[in-house]
Amino acid sequence: MAVESQRVEDFRLEKEPYYLPLSNEIELFEAAYNERLPVMLKGPTGCGKTRFVEHMSWRLSRTLITVACHEDLTASDLVGKYTLRGDETVWQDGPLTTAVKAGGIAYLDEIVEARKDTTVVIHPLTDDRRVLPLEKKGEIVQPPDDFLLVISYNPGYQSVLKDLKHSTKQRFVAIEFDYPPPDLEGSILTEESGVDKETADRLVKIAEKVRNLRTHGLEEGVSTRLLVYAGQMIQRGIDPVPACEATICRPITDDVEMQRSIVEIISTQF
Amino acid sequence: MTFGPAVGNVGMYVAREMLTSVPEDQRQSYLRMVEQISELKYQLGVEVARQLPRLLAEHDAEQVSHYLEQVREVAGIGWKSGVEVAKQLPDLYEAPDEELAASYVEIISDATEGTADDAETSGLAKELDDLDRTLREMEPMVKRAQELRSLLAARDRRDEKRRKHAVELAAALPPILARLRPKHRAAYLALVREVARADPEASLEAADTLLELFNGERVSPDGATEWVRRGLEVLDQNKEVGRGYFRLGSKYSLQVLDELEEGLALRAVARVLKLYATALSGREVAIRSTEEMGALDVYSVDNIVLPPDMRFFDEDDDNFTAYKVATAHGAGRIEFGTYDFSLDDIADTVGDLTARYGEAE
Numbered sequence: 001m002a003v004e005s006q007r008v009e010d011f012r013l014e015k016e017p018y019y020l021p022l023s024n025e026i027e028l029f030e031a032a033y034n035e036r037l038p039v040m041l042k043g044p045t046g047c048g049k050t051r052f053v054e055h056m057s058w059r060l061s062r063t064l065i066t067v068a069c070h071e072d073l074t075a076s077d078l079v080g081k082y083t084l085r086g087d088e089t090v091w092q093d094g095p096l097t098t099a100v101k102a103g104g105i106a107y108l109d110e111i112v113e114a115r116k117d118t119t120v121v122i123h124p125l126t127d128d129r130r131v132l133p134l135e136k137k138g139e140i141v142q143p144p145d146d147f148l149l150v151i152s153y154n155p156g157y158q159s160v161l162k163d164l165k166h167s168t169k170q171r172f173v174a175i176e177f178d179y180p181p182p183d184l185e186g187s188i189l190t191e192e193s194g195v196d197k198e199t200a201d202r203l204v205k206i207a208e209k210v211r212n213l214r215t216h217g218l219e220e221g222v223s224t225r226l227l228v229y230a231g232q233m234i235q236r237g238i239d240p241v242p243a244c245e246a247t248i249c250r251p252i253t254d255d256v257e258m259q260r261s262i263v264e265i266i267s268t269q270f
Numbered sequence: 271m272t273f274g275p276a277v278g279n280v281g282m283y284v285a286r287e288m289l290t291s292v293p294e295d296q297r298q299s300y301l302r303m304v305e306q307i308s309e310l311k312y313q314l315g316v317e318v319a320r321q322l323p324r325l326l327a328e329h330d331a332e333q334v335s336h337y338l339e340q341v342r343e344v345a346g347i348g349w350k351s352g353v354e355v356a357k358q359l360p361d362l363y364e365a366p367d368e369e370l371a372a373s374y375v376e377i378i379s380d381a382t383e384g385t386a387d388d389a390e391t392s393g394l395a396k397e398l399d400d401l402d403r404t405l406r407e408m409e410p411m412v413k414r415a416q417e418l419r420s421l422l423a424a425r426d427r428r429d430e431k432r433r434k435h436a437v438e439l440a441a442a443l444p445p446i447l448a449r450l451r452p453k454h455r456a457a458y459l460a461l462v463r464e465v466a467r468a469d470p471e472a473s474l475e476a477a478d479t480l481l482e483l484f485n486g487e488r489v490s491p492d493g494a495t496e497w498v499r500r501g502l503e504v505l506d507q508n509k510e511v512g513r514g515y516f517r518l519g520s521k522y523s524l525q526v527l528d529e530l531e532e533g534l535a536l537r538a539v540a541r542v543l544k545l546y547a548t549a550l551s552g553r554e555v556a557i558r559s560t561e562e563m564g565a566l567d568v569y570s571v572d573n574i575v576l577p578p579d580m581r582f583f584d585e586d587d588d589n590f591t592a593y594k595v596a597t598a599h600g601a602g603r604i605e606f607g608t609y610d611f612s613l614d615d616i617a618d619t620v621g622d623l624t625a626r627y628g629e630a631e
Contacts, residue, residue: 209549216548261545264594268550 011063011104019048019055020188025175029056032173038126038149040169043177046223048188049152052177053107062146063104067095069114075121078114079134091137100125100132103144111151112164119168125149126171182208185224193231199240202269203227206248209265217258222248240270284319291323300326303338310342311349317356325360333363340375348382435470442474446481454484457491461498465505465516472505475516483527486561486578493530500526533581534589543593547574547601555604557597574600 032039033056041049050066057064067078080094099106111119124131126149132141151172153164180188182204189200204227211221226247233243241263249262284304292300300322308315318341325334337359345352355378362371384391443462450458458480466473476498483489489497501523505512515523536543540557547555559578576596580589603609 209552212549212552213545216545216554257541258545260542261549264542264546265549268598 011065012061013054013058013064016058017051017054018188018191019051020180020184020191022048022177022180022184025052025177026056026059028173028175030060033060033148036130036145036148037173038151038171040172040174041150041152041177042155042174043152044179044220044223045154046225047177047179048224049177050107050109053105053150053152057105060105062148063099063102064107065095065099065102065104066107066109068109069111069118071113071115073114073118075115075117076136078108078118079121079132080137082136096121097132097134097141100141100143100147103146105148105150108149108151111153119165122149122151123168123171179207179211179221179224185227188224189227189231192228194235195231199234200231202240203230203244203248206244206266206269209268210248210252210262213258213261217255218253220252222252226251241266244270288319288323292326296326303334307338307341307345310345310352313353314341314345314349314356317353321356321360325363329363337363340371344375344379344382347379351378351382354378432470435474436466439466439470439474439477443477446477449485450481451485454491457494458484461494464498465502468502468505469509469512472501472509472513472516475513476501479516479518488532488535488579489527489530490532493532497523497526497530531579533579534586534593535579536576536593537578539590539593543574543576543597546594547597547604550598550601551605553604555601572604574604576600 029039029052041052043049053066054064067073076094078094078096080092080097082089083092084090093101096106096108108114108118108122121132124133125143130143130147132143133139134141179185182201185204185207186197186200189195189203190197193200195203207222207224207227210218214221230240230244230247233247234240238246244266245263249259249266253259253262284301289297289300303322304315304319307318318338321337322334325337329337340359341352341356344355355375358374359371362374365371447455461480462473462477465476480494480498483494483497484491501512501515504515504520504522511520514520518524518527536557536559544555544557547557554572556573558573558575560575561578563575574597576593580592582592583589
């Protein structure tokens with residue numbers, strides 16, 4: 001999180017990140033941005049939420065500062081804290097403060113993973129006040145007009161203990177993501193991994209079958225990201241079955257019987 | 271002062287002042303004499319140790335030796351009389367009549383020994399000695415008798431339990447036999463009989479388990495015989511563990527069964543097949559064994575019915591593939607609605623097909 005040591009302009013994407021629209025998500029995001037409404041991206045792991053934000057950042061020509069939230073992330077880590085530097089105490093902005101000051105898009109990935117106090121910190125940023133209070137510093141930061149807060153959230157594996165409060169949820173425009181329809185997912189695979197259409201279609205078919213096992217012992221279905229990995233491995237010369245075992249089967253479950261059934265599904269395609 | 275090696279435990283009886291009253295050149299022999307007389311009874315040693323300094327001072331060695339012989343003679347008959355004689359004799363040696371001491375010793379000896387006609391007492395003592403000896407000789411036999419008594423009591427208890435379990439087996443066996451397929455009857459009965467002979471309680475377990483093994487065709491008759499043989503070995507070493515074996519309640523028992531089973535058991539792969547079918551069809555399905563057909567509406571849309579074991583091939587992988595093909599077939603029927611079809615829909619279906627493909631020529 002040594003954002004200060006880098007120029008904020010370094011977070012501007014120069015090259016267009018590949019993104020294939022699935023629905024009207026681009027229009028929704030653009031409309032929310034134009035109204036400066038904070039956006040919440042919901043969807044399972046590996047379905048393209050982060051890629052979408054990157055794409056929108058490029059599309060809107062805004063910098064993108066991403067914070068991957070984790071369970072030890074505190075409000076101080078996010079907004080900033082006093083630190084000792086030599087023999088003096090200096091304030092160091094956290095990544096959120098940096099983003100708020102610089103403008104552009106601040107993206108808090110998997111916000112529910114962070115500690116509860118972090119969600120309260122973002123509340124003033126997400127309503128009509130659009131400010132970030134730095135309590136320890138006794139300062140209120142007013143973001144530039146082009147600032148937008150985006151969070152992502154995977155409702156699939158949240159528990160009672162880890163879920164967004166309604167007071168937080170109801171501050172965002174929510175855009176829902178899911179795994180792409182087969183034809184689009186095949187195109188994504190072809191584009192991202194370089195596999196031919198037939199191989200991509202087979203991988204998509206496997207994913208479709210494996211995703212049927214959600215609620216039957218699988219917490220999440222196989223993600224598009226893992227399918228891309230499988231395609232990349234195949235492109236690197238690994239045989240399709242072991243490539244799929246390594247990228248599709250083993251990462252998503254430790255249940256031996258579940259793994260075996262997935263291998264059988266894979267073997268129906270390759 | 272040291273008494274030297276010959277002295278032994280004499281120091282216990284000889285007070286320091288007694289020893290110092292003996293001339294130094296006679297001390298070793300004094301101590302030796304006390305020690306020797308003490309061997310008869312230590313009280314004699316105490317008394318003799320007390321008297322000897324005076325005798326050694328007043329009499330010659332021959333008289334001292336005579337004193338010791340007389341004391342020893344009386345003590346040989348009764349040690350308490352010997353102690354008293356040892357105490358009194360030195361005074362009697364001082365009497366003018368030299369025969370007095372000898373007469374005194376004779377009287378005390380006779381008095382102690384008793385009259386010659388007390389043969390009855392001697393006889394009783396001898397009899398008692400004999401009996402004591404016999405009892406001592408019988409001790410190992412008494413001990414063995416006690417052991418045998420305990421052993422037989424335990425066997426009685428065991429036989430009682432055996433009879434109780436035999437009664438239970440008598441009640442349990444007929445309904446089991448009614449469920450047993452006739453072709454397995456001979457082999458089944460022979461094996462149950464073998465286990466029942468060894469332990470009726472284990473045979474109760476074996477009767478149930480063998481029924482399942484035979485009716486489920488999980489093992490061949492030879493396999494069942496081998497499974498029982500290994501179970502009897504276990505039973506021979508430990509009854510409780512053996513009963514667990516026949517109940518299929520031990521890891522070893524299941525291992526042996528796995529080793530002897532022929533083909534691939536459905537229950538071993540049912541979950542994999544269920545997941546496979548669920549993934550293929552996108553609907554939750556259940557894998558059922560044909561054995562469950564009586565109890566279930568197995569042809570309801572969410573069931574795939576398969577044989578309880580697959581033994582088309584020698585290799586389990588091939589048998590699994592056979593299961594997989596059958597499962598995929600079942601999943602296809604579920605996915606594409608075979609079981610949803612109703613005879614009432616025939617007219618519509620024919621109409622649809624005619625519209626699509628035209629009238630049959």
